[in-house]
Amino acid sequence: MLSYDKLSKKPMLFKSYTGLSVEQFDDIFKEIESKYPKHEIKRLSSLKRERAVGAGRRFKLVVKDRVIMVLVYYRLYITYTLMEFLFGLDQSNVCRDIQKIEELIRQCLPIPQKLHNITKRLKTREEVEEYFPGFMAFTDCSEQPIPRPKNWIRRKMYYSGKKKKHTVKNLYTSNQKGLIVYKTGHNQMGKRHDYRIYKKNHPDLPEDVMSMYDLGFLGVEKDYQKQKSSLPIKNEKGCELTVQQKEYNRIHSAKRIVIEHAICRKKSTG
Numbered sequence: 705m706l707s708y709d710k711l712s713k714k715p716m717l718f719k720s721y722t723g724l725s726v727e728q729f730d731d732i733f734k735e736i737e738s739k740y741p742k743h744e745i746k747r748l749s750s751l752k753r754e755r756a757v758g759a760g761r762r763f764k765l766v767v768k769d770r771v772i773m774v775l776v777y778y779r780l781y782i783t784y785t786l787m788e789f790l791f792g793l794d795q796s797n798v799c800r801d802i803q804k805i806e807e808l809i810r811q812c813l814p815i816p817q818k819l820h821n822i823t824k825r826l827k828t829r830e831e832v833e834e835y836f837p838g839f840m841a842f843t844d845c846s847e848q849p850i851p852r853p854k855n856w857i858r859r860k861m862y863y864s865g866k867k868k869k870h871t872v873k874n875l876y877t878s879n880q881k882g883l884i885v886y887k888t889g890h891n892q893m894g895k896r897h898d899y900r901i902y903k904k905n906h907p908d909l910p911e912d913v914m915s916m917y918d919l920g921f922l923g924v925e926k927d928y929q930k931q932k933s934s935l936p937i938k939n940e941k942g943c944e945l946t947v948q949q950k951e952y953n954r955i956h957s958a959k960r961i962v963i964e965h966a967i968c969r970k971k972s973t974g
Contacts, residue, residue, distance in 0.1 A: 737768075771805065773787065820907055842880075842963035845873050846876060862893050872891035913932065918936065
């Protein structure tokens, strides 16, 4: 079974599974551990809770291993069936353990949702440039394969014609240094078009920031006129791009490589 004690003895494997070094995890866990008692009191005192405080099933894993389990789940995006095997729990306990501690972990980790809440409140140009060097942001969607759904409706909705397999999508926005400052809160269906996902889940960026997209986001300049946007020049049917237009697209692509690398690092298990 996976646990902190086993993984921490293999630092390379620890980072591959969690996305954090052992030292980074230890620093973050100190904060989680200090806030956990208050978090549990709040959870057990909820008005929605039907059982008395102290009643109900006990958690089979210690807090540290539950945090490890959440990080492994989101890092590798594996099924509850495999999580059951890795951590020695049944699927219902895996789901329950993740659900009950996820909110606390989100409070302590520098995750995109937290950064996005900060960037929405930036006021001065100096504050904006601190999070968006060069006043630039880069947005793109990424697909990740999932097991073939059993339900035929879900199979249809999650099938990606581009990847020729069942996938989930997420929208990411990064700054020029490759720091992801926004990510969609929930996995989107693989069938859904990138721009449709954007229209329902787009980040709120400061007015001074130029956001760069690929051609999958055609229409963003028209639909979001108050926002500074930059897209490559589309090759019209029957016409070739000029040398200047090709050079513009090359430069545009070279700048956008930042978001490609950021997404690659996030998906990589290395």
